[in-house]
């Protein structure tokens with residue numbers, strides 16, 4: 001499958017800060033990739049390398065078969081950064097025309113605005129839009145030049161559920177037409193709802209890069225919950241990656257729930273209300289991050 005963007009062993013330092021550490025990632029044509037990681041993991045830095053806003057300290061970055069620093073290459077992509085400032089006095093239709101005019105291929109304005117639920121606002125000044133409408137417009141503008149590849153850095157931050165869904169629909173429609181997307185998000189359900197592939201980053205490193213299902217399966221973390229009654233401490237149990245307490249209820253994260261339950265019964269500790277369930281992506285991701293951190297200590 002054609003690779004549209006690629007980093008090979010890309011490292012980026014800001015002074016003493018190692019924001020990205022030998023990251024190799026391929027974005028292939030037609031993929032919708034979610035980039036997931038905690039604050040400061042290096043997600044924005046990776047996007048900035050791909051779109052030519054930053055250069056790697058070492059390693060290479062390729063974009064659409066060329067260099068991200070080439071403006072002709074960059075015309076093939078669309079970007080919505082984390083923070084956007086749009087001129088307040090321009091009207092919605094005017095800003096779409098302005099942005100589209102920089103590209104050889106332009107999206108149909110009405111269709112673009114409809115896709116992001118902005119169809120009725122074409123004549124509205126940007127200063128008169130709500131925060132959610134502004135954000136949707138900023139994301140819609142990434143699609144104005146009919147790009148092959150779109151980078152969205154936390155596209156739905158600050159949006160309510162309805163606005164978020166309108167935005168998801170716009171992104172999905174682009175992807176269903178064959179478009180390629182790399183998006184970062186703090187909303188894990190967003191990555192789960194949109195992306196087929198997840199790249200998990202932490203401390204500038206790629207911790208996992210696989211299908212959503214595989215990332216879960218590889219981690220394979222299950223949550224074993226039980227009521228431990230009056231017991232102040234549970235006995236030492238094997239394979240527990242993390243423990244959470246909620247009143248009298250204890251949640252144990254483990255990759256081997258069967259063995260844990262056997263050992264729990266063997267220990268003779270009183271418990272009730274046993275429940276085992278798969279973890280959410282967030283829990284899985286926190287567990288991988290914690291495990292890798294542990295491994296590097």
Ligand SMILES: Nc1ncnc2c1ncn2[C@@H]1O[C@H](COP(=O)(O)OP(=O)(O)OP(=O)(O)O)[C@@H](O)[C@H]1O
Nearest residue numbers: 014017018019037038039040041042043044045046
């Ligand atoms: N311009 C800069 N100057 C100095 N340090 C920077 C700069 N940009 C980013 N960093 C640092 O690089 C690291 C990675 O930051 P980056 O913004 O890429 O993370 P992120 O995963 O996008 O975080 P967030 O989810 O908070 O947006 C952080 O430690 C950050 O403080």
